[in-house]
Amino acid sequence: MLSWMVWTTPVAVFFGCIVVMLIGMTILEIRSPSVLRKGFLPIATTRGDRLFIGLMCAAWINLAWVGLGDKVAAWLALPEEPSVWISFVASMLVLALILRKG
Template structure:
């Protein structure tokens, strides 16, 4: 178990993986219920829902890596929950930017 001790299994990590699982389940349901047709957007190449999901996940990873490199993960707020409180990381802002970007990708690409 010591080999994975470096992994940060925190609340944001759990929320990320839960959101990813919900996204994949929704995409599977949509593909079965509403067969998809390729769409040509601003990239001028035909893309499917899966293509747009892949592009948005890659862009989200790049946004988070750039955010960590330039801004860091310093806390931006502290909630008075429990004895020590809960600190809110600045990565939540990067996650919000990633969600807006993903919505734009799904609408325009």
């Protein structure tokens, strides 16, 4: 059933983090409903809005990293593509920034 996707450790960790975040945000929203606030994003957002925007950014960062891995390795004369763990950490930092300051 899930054979169409390559379930490597980084992919499983990435999706596991998303599941944990969704569960945590659901519990937080039930205990303390969020209100609209304005951060550096050009619109007023709730916690859920910022989570969605952050997850979309995280997905795009990871896709860009995978798609540009060959080119980065060639540009920097690396023997192999850079680790996807780098993009995972970068995407989680961007997600945290958007959740906190967005």
